[in-house]
Amino acid sequence: NAGVMQNPRHLVRRRGQEARLRCSPMKGHSHVYWYRQLPEEGLKFMVYLQKENIIDESGMPKERFSAEFPKEGPSILRIQQVVRGDSAAYFCASSPPIGSTEAFFGQGTRLTVV
Amino acid sequence: GQNIDQPTEMTATEGAIVQINCTYQTSGFNGLFWYQQHAGEAPTFLSYNVLDGLEEKGRFSSFLSRSKGYSYLLLKELQMKDSASYLCAVYNTDKLIFGTGTRLQVFP
Numbered sequence: 001n002a003g004v005m006q007n008p009r010h011l012v013r014r015r016g017q018e019a020r021l022r023c024s025p026m027k028g029h030s031h032v033y034w035y036r037q038l039p040e041e042g043l044k045f046m047v048y049l050q051k052e053n054i055i056d057e058s059g060m061p062k063e064r065f066s067a068e069f070p071k072e073g074p075s076i077l078r079i080q081q082v083v084r085g086d087s088a089a090y091f092c093a094s095s096p097p098i099g100s101t102e103a104f105f106g107q108g109t110r111l112t113v114v
Numbered sequence: 115g116q117n118i119d120q121p122t123e124m125t126a127t128e129g130a131i132v133q134i135n136c137t138y139q140t141s142g143f144n145g146l147f148w149y150q151q152h153a154g155e156a157p158t159f160l161s162y163n164v165l166d167g168l169e170e171k172g173r174f175s176s177f178l179s180r181s182k183g184y185s186y187l188l189l190k191e192l193q194m195k196d197s198a199s200y201l202c203a204v205y206n207t208d209k210l211i212f213g214t215g216t217r218l219q220v221f222p
Contacts, residue, residue: 033209042201042214043157056208091156093210102147103210105156 004029004094004106005074012112013082021077021109025094032075033093033103034067043091049075082113116140118213120202125219126192134187134216136202144205148176148187151199151215160187160200192220 005024013019025032031050035043045059049069060067064082069075079086089110093103117139126132138146145164149157163169163178163185175188187200199215 035212043203043210043212045209045211048209102159102162104159105149107156 004092004104006090006092006106006109008109009107010110010112012114014114015083016081019079019082019086019111021079021090021092021111022074023077023092023094023106024074025092026104029094029096029104031095032069033095034075034077035091035093037089037091037108039088046077079111082111084113087111087113116204116206116211118202118204118211120200120213120216122214123217123219125221128192128194128220128222130192131188131190132192132218134189134200134202134218136185136187136213138183138185138202138204138213140204140206140211142207143180144207146176146178146185147203147205147210148174148185149201149203151201153198157201189218194220194222196220 004026007022033048034046036046037043047060047067048056051069052071064080066078089108091108092106095103119137147162148160150160151157160174161169161176163176166178166180168175168177173190178185197220199217201215202213203210
């Protein structure tokens with residue numbers, strides 16, 4: 001049973017380009033969370049999704065950021081027109097359906113905007 | 115608002131015991147987690163407390179007092195590999211809210 005898979009592990013983008021980060025949850029998990037971690041800082045909640053549904057996006061910046069978790073395929077975090085301040089590690093976590101609170105984290109995608 | 119406080123950094127000696135404190139004020143509470151994170155890696159689960167009291171798991175123990183909004187992680191018989199960040203997180207309604215983490219350095 002593979003863990004939470006994120007790709008790519010490292011992503012370099014020029015300012016103004018788009019970044020797409022992918023997360024495949026653990027088998028049997030239907031809840032996905034995205035977190036951002038700036039250097040030397042803690043994890044900041046961005047968005048919580050279930051299949052085809054955004055449950056809580058209170059941590060998402062209002063512009064340029066979007067997330068989806070389609071019926072088939074991985075969850076995608078999309079950042080349009082990236083800026084230097086978007087450089088961070090983006091972690092995805094997944095958890096089983098209702099009844100469990102533990103979240104399992106992927107290895108993260110390190111985004112560098114140059 | 116949501117507020118989770120931990121010390122930024124701590125140091126300790128190999129073989130010693132260290133206690134990392136966490137205080138929280140959140141709008142909801144469904145349990146408190148501790149995660150360990152080595153530099154450049156994913157957080158890994160250490161412990162979960164939802165009721166008051168002490169949970170022991172090998173060299174690591176975690177304590178919770180819900181009335182005081184307080185938890186601590188106790189690490190015994192410290193090893194060099196325990197040098198990492200330790201993240202306190204509150205499960206609030208539908209998601210984990212993290213503190214900024216405590217960076218622990220273990221010296222020989």
